[in-house]
Amino acid sequence: MKVNGDVAALDVEPWVSLLDALRERLGVTGPKKGCDQGACGACTVLADGVRINSCLALAVQYDGQEITTIEGVDHPLQEAFVRNDGLQCGYCTSGQICSAIGMLAEHAAGMPSAAGGSGALTEDEVRERMSGNLCRCGAYNGIVDAIMEVAR
Amino acid sequence: MSIKYAEAEPATTDATKYVGRAVDRIDGPAKTTGEARFAAEYSYPDLAYAALVHATIPRGRITAIDTAAARAVRGVIDVLTHESTPAMKPPPKPSVLDLSSMVAGTSVNYLGTDEVHWNGQPIAVVVAETPETARYAASLVRPAYQELPAATDFEAEKHHAVPQKSSLISEASANKGDAPAALAAAPYAVDLTFSTPPQSHNAIEPHASTAVWDGDRLTLHEGTQNIPWTRRHLALRFGVPEKGIRILSPYVGGGFGGKGSVWAGTLLAVLAARVTGRAVRLALTRESVYHTVGGRTASTQRVALGAEADGRLTALIHTSVSRTGRTGGSGEQITAGSRHLYAAPNIHLQQNVVQLDLLANTFMRAPGESIGTFAMESAVDELAWKLGMDPIELRMRNEPERDPLGGQEFSGRRLREAYALGAERFGWHARDPRAGAMRDGKWLVGMGVATAYHPSLQMMASVTVRLEAAGTLVVRCGLHEMGMGTATVQAQIAADEMGVPLEQVRVEYGDSDLPPGPQAGGSMQTATAAAGVLAACAKLKRTLTGLARRAPGSPLRGTRPADVQARDGGLYAGGRGLTYKELLSAAGRDHVEAEVKGSTLAFMAKFLRERRKWVKAATGAHFCEVRVDPDTMEVRVSRWLGVFDAGTIINARTAASQLRGGIVMGLGMALSEHTLIDPRNGRVVNPSLSEYHLPVHADVPHIDVEWLNEPDPNMPLGLRGIGEVGITGVAAAVANAVRHATGKRVADLPITLDKLL
The missing domain is CATH 3.10.20.30 (Beta-grasp domain)
Structure with missing residues (x-):
């Protein structure tokens, strides 16, 4: 491995x-x-x-x-998470970032989602596709903002 | 009237200051690269792994415990039970003379007794060479019990509740005028019963401890919200000197109150390390967290309001029942907000509490206030329906000028402005006041408001600030960083006070070797630490000014101290001055340090003195829009705005996150969270993140937060704690929006679709 x-x-x-x-x-x-x-x-x-x-x-x-x-990981998402305060305690952050990287690749490959599927990545798409990553501090807004910033 | 407000960014304050700015959290890079290490992530060469065995009866005695099969597993080092293990010293009785006595989560002396006090109490610990072995062997431990009758059903037992005792900081009852008579005589009245379920913190980091003994010296890696009391408690329990205990807690993976006490996992990790002579890591499974760490109490509440036709309240009644465990926990301040929110001439408040044979309850984000504001703010909304009045207007007609019970002045209260600004921003005027009248396609649309309220308190902290020869300013205080931006905001404050760039400030925190900080609880940490940092910086400036006035060749020789300012990385009076580097070099010092010490007595005296003069609190106005599916009655929150009167905002970025975080937890409380307890045997039946439903990304819309940014005249820097105010009122705002969308009042949380169908 x-x-x-x-x-x-x-x-x-x-x-x-x-x-x-x-x-x-x-x-x-x-x-x-x-x-x-x-x-x-x-x-x-x-x-x-x-x-x-x-x-x-x-x-x-x-x-x-x-x-x-x-x-x-060496990815623009990491700085975007800090800039957009997409984290608080930091415990879910590793998973959120790795998941977001995988999610962006899935979206680019045309993998569908319950929120609508392909086409441009919307905030609702990100929320749907990232819903397997919990954040109890409630930094969801910042996480979505960070991902949207990098996706653009 | 001019309203000052600030969006999350940019902040409105002085551009030369760090306080008020949207500064990136300084621990951000460590947390986004995997560098930040949490309590279960410290390795030792002889590290062993522990796992817990939990009782499966609610109350009784262990008559036998068969550990042979567990011991036979290859890689098991030891199985600790009450039969095999020397008992720890019992926990101290809670006393105001030693506040650390309050830190014990329960009064049970784990493995020091054959008694079982709740379903899930840890009764054995397996220590093994690998985590898998420990968990497997734990499943092989076979206890036998003598079961005793147990009271575990809140619904059945709540009628046995007794009046709650008042504590030093929280009164459990209040009476003014004759509220029942006024209610009976009121031309308009509502009288509602509410219920809220048990809830669990579910910090994403399960509690974990890595314990290492060296003789009587202990090193403990622990995620805690209370380093100093935990240290003192461990010293008492293990009979070792407090000075020999080092607790390291630089990162805490979420707490929300659940890491504010010492629970079984911590004690048993330390005990297992003591007994086996190995370094021991006990990382609780999610299920073990549910069985060993208390959560939020269930409650039942009555709110009755009487009013004149113009909406003026004549009677306000709020009573509650919450529960504790037979071996710990405390009654919650459920009616605390109701003491201060409305100018009713007749008020009756009474908190009651019942003891159950369940794990002790504990503080969970805004204990009392979060569920109490659900009931009160729902009832106010229902009264508005009865009166045919706008719910904001009804609140404004009852907004008190002074405290309704004590008559004290408010230490700043701008709820009127919060509502006015929020109504404008949210488009409240576009709300059709009729129930079920607003639609978006098939969706029923509803809008609701509710008031947020949380008291602003301050405890005591010891802080050292040290200026080093290279120009670095070091702030040393055993603070707790669970994601609030603790270190970041104190760095901002210190940078401003000493006039140095933020990059030159280093905050040392999360370590019991540092001067003891306040606990992270009650929304008190930031204000408490800020007071300490301000005092220490003032002292440091005095020392440095003295040096500057005496140092040979100093341009400040003979200057009046009052004329000296700390700015631009040094001390200046008018155009003259010198940098700190130059000053330390001229004075021949490699550092200069100032220290302030926190005193419990001084804290208590200040608290009691101030309480007679002012009521200090953070308040806010929540605006919620929901969409309800008319076929399934599923509720989706589509828009949110919270406008807060929370004093000076130190960091616009981290503050926005904290307020949003409270709101998100409130959405969970409103719509999905419920720790299900089997009423027959007191067992938690959904001890997992798959069956306890936290809000996920898809449940949370963009949340607007704004603040009035008006300093509190009686708090350090004018700041008020904001960790908890965000969650208060949230569940009511959702319930009120659902009422508007559907015509149905749900008074029983969470608002699941079965309650609307």
Whole structure:
């Protein structure tokens, strides 16, 4: 498995989640654990560019794949989040940013959504497509603003 | 009358000052790169992992606990139970003489007793080499119980409630005139019963502790809203010197009150590390958070209002029942807002409380006020319907000039301006006053308002400010940063006071080795710390001025101290002066420091003195527009505006986020949040983020927030705390908009579609 460009050789039991492998075995703590059951999105990482909930993924399934966590992200969204105050406590932020990167790629690839689908990215589209990432501080407005700013 | 207001940006204040500006939060880059490390993210070479075993009965005794299967799992280091583990010292009785005694979440001495006091109480801890092993082995621990009768059903038990005791800072009842008689005689009246369900904070970071002992010295990585009291509490519980305990809490992944007390997870992580001699991490599962950290009480409330035909209130009655746990928690100040909101000549307020065999309740964002304003502001709206009067007009006719109960002056109160500005901005005049009359396509459209209210308090803080030879200004205070912008705003204040660029200020916080800060609670932290920073900076300026007047070759030799100003990175009097760098170099010092110490006695004296003179509070006017699907009756919030009278706004950007954050949590309270407790056995049945429904992106429209930016004459820098005022009134504004859209009054939160069909 490659994590943020570096080869990571890991010997883990088959029941170890990708999230726990990253956080507890590799010390890559950017992806967060908020629920451990795919409900909050704080653990979102990119697997070969596709956003996934790493808490619902088994590490062994990702043998040979390229995993990108927030530590490996270098994207205008990061500064946009700060400028638009798309964060408060910061615990959901890694997942929000990784998810937004994956979401923008999905939209560009024409993947439909319940809010309407393809065409220009609207705020409602972003809200729909980002609804798997919870923010209890309620920074949703700033997150949407940051994503819209980068998408334009 | 001129109304000053500010959009989130740009701010309106002095361009040469940082206070008032929309400054980026200084912890932003660390949080957007993954660099920020939270309590469960510190590694130690001998780190072991802990997991909790929870009781599955609401009340009783553990008659046996079989740990053999758990111990047999490869990688299990120890299984701690009440049979195998030396007990911690019991928690102290709460006392005003030692405020830290209030920090215990419950009075249960975990693993020091065979007693079970709620369904979910932790009764064993497994420590293992990996987190998976700990969790698996925890599932193998087999307790046997003797069950005892338990009272767990709020609905069934609320009739046994007794009058709540008043506390030093919160009175539980009030009487003025004869409210029942005035209500009976009133030509117009409403008398409504409201209910609100239990709710849970659900900070996205579950509580986590990493504990490391070295002899009697303890290092604890912990997400907490109260470093100093937590430290003192741990010293008492483990019988070690307080000085040997270091708590590190630089980032807290959301708190909202849920990290304001010491709960089982913290104690058991420290205990497990003590017993096993290993560094121990206990990162609670989401389910364990529900079972070990209290939440918001359920409530039932009565609000009865009597009025003349012109809308003037003659009677105001607000009574409530909330619940505590048998082993902790406290009654909430549900009627606190009702003391101050309306000029009724006859007032009766009474808070009641019932003890249940459930986990202790605890503070959750605006405890009391958030659910109390739901009831009061819904009832005021209902009275407006009865009178056929605009709900804003009704409120304005009852806006008091002085406090309705105590007669004190308000320390600034501009609700009239907030409503006037909000009505104009929101397009309130376009509202058709008839119920169900506004449509957008098939959608029923409704508009509602409600008042926000939260008291402005201040506690005590110790602060050190240090000017270093390189020109850096270091502010040292054990503050808590849970996303409020704590460090950012104090840096702004210190930069202004000392006249240095913001980039040269470093705020050190989140560490028990620092001078103790205030707890992050009650919307008090920013004002409290600001008072400390202002005092410490004033002291530092005096010291520096003294040096400047004596230093050889200083251009300020012989200047009168009163003429010296701190600005442009140094001290100046008229055209003469020198930079701090030059000053420290001339004085031969590598740094100059000033310290102020917080005193509990001085805090209490100030609080009691001021309370007789003024009522201080942040207030606001919420404007809500909803769309309701006429077929399914699903409610969608489509527009929101909150206009706040919250004193001086220090940082326009982080303040807007905090106010919005309160509103978003209020939307959850209004429409979806409900911690479901099985009435038969007291078990939380939805302890997860998939079944406890927080607002998600798609539920939250753009939220406009504005503020009047008028300084409070009696608060440091004129600021009022804004962490909680945002959530107050929100659920009522939604309910009132739903009433307008559908004609239906929902008095039972959350407003789910089944209540409208």
